[in-house]
Amino acid sequence: MALPAWNDPEFKAGTMVRAALWLVQVVGEGNTFTKEQVREAFPGISQADRRIRDLRDYSWVLFTNSDDARLAAEDQRFVKAGVPVWDHAARRAAAPQKAISNKEKQAVLARDDYMCSICGISGGEAYLDDSNQTAVLSVTRRETVLPDGREQTLLVTECKRCRAGSSGQPARADEIVADILDLDPGERRRLLRWIERGRRGSTPLDRAWNSYRRLPADARDEVRAALEE
Incomplete structure (x- = not known):
């Protein structure tokens, strides 16, 4: 048409x-x-x-x-x-729903530690693959299927880049629960510890990589040169 x-x-x-x-x-x-x-x-x-x-x-x-x-x-x-x-x-x-109040926005941003719930970037932080772009966070509505099959529209923090790349499909908590139950008992216990702490446990390799990534570009070049000697 x-x-x-x-x-x-x-x-x-x-x-x-x-x-x-x-x-x-x-x-x-x-x-x-x-x-x-x-x-x-x-x-x-x-x-x-x-x-x-x-x-x-x-x-x-x-x-x-x-x-x-x-x-x-x-x-x-x-x-x-x-x-x-x-x-x-x-x-x-698709008419916009009732506007999200500033109080609701601040509560969701604080709950999500002022980070995009998809990629983990903080507001104002430059993207690693494009330093010309900095993250702008917003609180948006996300259709979600809960573990018992109920569908709800929930509030979530997203950066604009992740929002632009969204497929529009609902988040599937039911499928995530099924995937977790398929883990072996040791992996499931480890995941539960991460959930309780609110962050993933890191290995020495993870910590070394994160420390390296936070260095200025010139310092990263120096580190690479030192390791190649």
Whole structure:
């Protein structure tokens, strides 16, 4: 089914819907756009940039320079399209739920030790594979299947990169329990100790690697040279 053209005067839709179509049809996933381009595309609409930000409530992923240091202050990157908001039924089904309060956000962030629950990065920390990007944490809703099969929407801390790469599938606590029960008794006891401590037990090799990784790049070069002698 062909998408309506974003600038078709016969297409009666709000600015957010037209902006979503503009991103898909003009900008394209993975590409950048500027606030000036938004103003030119939607002349006379003072809140067009805000309507684009509203797309994040429908799982659209948009990066600014706070998410990616390579972007200029005027730039944004269209990372990934989300709910097809031009489809009225899809938009209505995905309408944002009640906003998460600041009190709830702070409680979840503290519970998760101010780290992404998926990759473990802390807010403001640079990614190891891309030092130009620093982690921005947010509290999001995650559909979850509990061990007894019940489905609940739970709050979780995620960095924007993990959120962008999410498959959208629910978290499966039931499958995790099944995997744990398949472990041999010794491994299961060890895992339970990790769960009780809230962290994985580390070996001397783990500790050496983590210490090495925290060194500045020049110091890591010196360590490698010393070990190769």
